[in-house]
Amino acid sequence: EMLRLRERIVSHLLSSPSAPATSPLPRLLSAAAAAISPNPAGFVVEEYLVDTCGLTRPQALKASPKLSHLNSPANPNAVLAFLAGLGLSGADAAAVVAKDPLFLCAGVERTLVPVVEGLTGLGLSRSEIGGLVSLVHHCFRRRTIVSKLKYYLPLFGSLDNLLRMLKRENHLLSADLDKVVKPNAVFLRDCGLGDCDIAKLCIHGPRMLATNPERVRAMVACAEGIGVPRGSGMFRQALQAVAFLSEEKIAAKVDYLKNTFRWSDAEVSIALRKYPVVLRKSKGSLKRRSEFLISKVGLEPVYIAHRSDILAYSMEGRLRPRYYVIKFLRQNGLLDRDLSLHTAVKMTEKVFVEKLICPHKEAAPHLAEDYAAACKGELPTNFRFT
Incomplete structure (x- = not known):
């Protein structure tokens, strides 16, 4: 029954x-x-x-x-x-x-x-x-969930995007739409962010729109304080980087970056403008990247500052394996151009393999195998030539 x-x-x-x-x-x-x-x-x-x-x-x-x-x-x-x-x-x-x-x-x-x-x-x-x-x-x-979703669905562009954010945190469904969320959205748009940017900001930091509007204004001021102006292409990332961090924590991380990468005040400012999210990297990961890029690869601190987005990439999955491929090709006369690690690292996996692995199948038959092993963390001391 x-x-x-x-x-x-x-x-x-x-x-x-x-x-x-x-x-x-x-x-x-x-x-x-x-x-x-x-x-x-x-x-x-x-x-x-x-x-x-x-x-x-x-x-x-x-x-x-x-x-x-x-x-x-x-x-x-x-x-x-x-x-x-x-x-x-x-x-x-x-x-x-x-x-x-x-x-x-x-x-x-x-x-x-x-x-x-x-x-x-x-x-x-x-x-x-x-x-x-x-x-x-x-x-x-x-019952207010209906009016809230009616507002959020166009803002996030799709239900999938909204659900991605809600899986992390559902503050937005509890927040006051008229007193908190909408004023924050209007302010962020005034700062040059589109709805797509706001949605991405919320997916990474779900509490952003649900936070007291005065605090959001303080975060924007903080993003500008690290040298990224409103309306610039990196402003969303800068806001994401400083969100919910105190001025003291930001200052401490800036000092750590200067010491770890041997950067001057001017160089750390350049690095932050190029890749603001570096402020969110753990001290351990930054230290490993510094030791590898400066001590192992031999890059100058000023070079890294101007290309600080290189710090976004995985050491094990991208930086180290691709460095060894370039080193191997250069040592064996197989690299016919001056390719920087920064350029190689920014390539998609498909492009990297097509341009730097596939053309050398006959000259270096083990290169693809060694590179695949390196990407899994099984880094050989030297890539095999024969």
């Missing part, structure tokens, strides 16, 4: 995304609730969470205090039927309840169904809505 009721609920949700006021859904959900537990007299929350919702005993112990006011399974059953109607498996529903036990108290006909109807009106499919529930759980039981 319960399975038939759930099938009717699913069918209703699929066939009628904009249910009329006389929708039979509430009645179906009530019937489903009654069918699951016709005798709620002995209702025990913890047992219900384990037996019906599928939570583990530790999860149920943690969740049950938040549901101590429940004395009937009627509403939780209706919620579970609703989640099943959106295509969530038992495990998916259990995960939602474990993260947000109060989801079981949400009003199905009062809140959840109108939210589904609103999101369907924005073009989301039933499976996308189900995925959204799994991702944002507590935010889904607020």
